Amino acid sequence: MSTPLVTMRDIHKAFGPVKVLEGVDFELLPGEVHALMGENGAGKSTLMKILTGIYAPDSGTVEVDGKAVSITTPADAEKYGIAIIHQELNLIPALSIADNLFLGREIQRFGLLDHRAMTKRALEWLARVGMERLDPTTKIERLSVGQQQMVEIARALGQNARVLIMDEPTAALTEHETNVLFKLIRDLRDQGTGIVYVSHRMEEIFALCDRISILRDGKFVGTRPVPGLAFDEVVKMMVGRTLDARFPTRTPNIGAVRLKVDHVTGGIVQDVSFELHAGEVLGVAGLLGAGRTEMARLLFGLDKLEHGTVTLDGKVITPKSPSEAIHSGFGFVTEDRKAQGLVLDMSLRENVSLPRVPAHAGLIDRPGEKKQTRGLIDALKIRTRDMELDVRALSGGNQQKVVLAKWLALKPRVLILDEPTRGVDVGGKAEIYHIINQLAEQGVAILMISSELPEVLAMSDRILVMHEGRATGLLEAHGATQEAVMTAATGGK
């Protein structure tokens, strides 16, 4: 067996009284894709930050190529060939590809930037990630997210990285970009690079990875080879128990038509029509850029409706602003909870009552507000010690529940959910599904946009599929297959 590229042994790390890692082992072999899994807060990021020199471990050893090393700064990590591709890409949009590739290590001639040499070298680096068709003088802001990621990988490889850490690399990629990325990862693996793959997407991990290491509550649970490993086994290792079901079941209670959307057009959305019933979950599937979020924004009054009508409970409405849409009975859980859903520096209580503060004549009813918040914390099982704590301190799953709680307080008639479980761990997902089911059972009409096909198929009553701004399919979820949805989503017949 070859010498591991990286061996981490018995790593401990605490922040004040909070123990984040307690005796974690991790080993990465050359030429393997190694998944690192665990629920949010399990310690994955901390472990990777130790490996890349951002944090120092309290105890434990790190070896590279079998030799004990001390990685205390990101520069040390670079020296040992360890590079991380962050979830939030670290490129400067207004600079060119070449400028970004050589940022901080510019090639100079007589003290001036040698653009010609950098462009030439940039092309070589881009070729290594199969992106030689890109012009190195193109500005980063003109690239797609997938291309930007390739540039990041090219930069890492150009710095002779032999260990690549990828944190949720497919979160913002289209199907096609994901396939390109996977091919590159497999090529790199075959050339002997070790890849640490951090993701919540089980399907990807089973398709791509050779081994899985699992952390739970800062403790090392184990490493398993992927071939022959059962899905349920992984879930069990992550949450420490078997989940009753990945998707809880719901007793359908579908009522009259609540929302009728006729020939709605605006921005990239072209002539979309559908009906949504009370108590129904209508899944909206499609590739990135298919116009799903844009359609939701039209309904919510965020973008201008150019043509078409929206009828809510028999009344034609034209929402011109979010406040009007909310007034008509809409709620909107946006896809990016940190940028659009939450005020991170405000308390849980203040966030929950943002759409409507319990008040009399503009004066806040503090006891009423606390009671409302307490009720929602209990109903949604939000795990927090204190409703006065800033929501910044909550885990992803709990933050998502706070966003849901905001709208539940209003008792909306139509609730739009845009990627409701993005970045939420397995346990949290099941709880959010349960909440969605409860709402539907209470008669709320739910429009659920999601890029996770298993989620759309299992949670929806019907599925609306969009492609390039148009509705290309409306399927009964019962009996629908991933293939049928994907066919419509790619514009095929």
Place this chain on the structure above:
Amino acid sequence: MTLQLNWSRAATLLQRLGSVIGLILLFIVLSVMSPDFLTTGNLLTVLRQVSINALIAFGMTFVILSGGIDLSVGAILALTGAVTAGLMAAGHGIVLAAGAGLLLGLVLGIINGALVSWGKVAPFIATLGTLTLLRGVTLSYTQGSPIPVTNGSFALLGGGYVANLVPLPVIWMFIAFVVCGFLLRGTVFGRHVVAIGGNEEAARLSGVRIAPMKLAIYGLSGLLSAFAGVVLTSRLYSAQATAGAGYELDAIAAVVLGGTSLAGGRGWLFGTLVGALLIGFLNNGLNLLGVSSFYQQIVKGIVILIAVLLDRRQ
């Protein structure tokens, strides 16, 4: 777990109380170093001097909390003071003159708010523009010479005393503090100010109507600046075109010294009061100790920098 919670709360509290601790330390040091410091007369004089800056800084707190800045406060103060004095000179009564001054301040503030919200101009640039514009308007209106106050009872507004002891401006300052404090913590308006500063997009998507809010926020700042302008004109017994020059920086300093984040979304009004008092007592102390005004500026600058460095979030 409870222990950790209390720790984080204690840390926040300590950070917030930094300015209060600074004020107390300054108080003790000045009391020891100058026998004239800890006298009722001196303390009330300082409070009176502080009141103008505090009034402006209260409005500025709302603007900064919402993620903006208002550089036009000093210019609004000068113009509204001049208009008030001018109307009285033209024979109008106190109520009409002062009322017109306050209304003008409110309208000018709302214009700032309109530039920021509907015009989508960055607050710094928008209010820099109105600052310059209003200074010019004031100079044209006054033709550069002071407008004397001709109405004797108007002078009481800024120069009067309660119980022959407490200057009226100090009373105005505390009334404004209580009203603004309640507005910030007890009303939906105040909650939405902080939400906009914390995350404007999230606030908008939650149904907070951003444009009307900004009109109100900058309007409040304009109104309080005008109030400060009326009080100052009354106290000085005349309106000067150059009044309030640089007051915007004192107000911003008071807000920041008080621990309110310039990025918005985090802060409190009590801190602003403490910040204004810190600046006031520092000035007074340096005067009492006979420090030359050249060095006073240096000390003030250093104090502000140290305070902000200590307050910096990790």
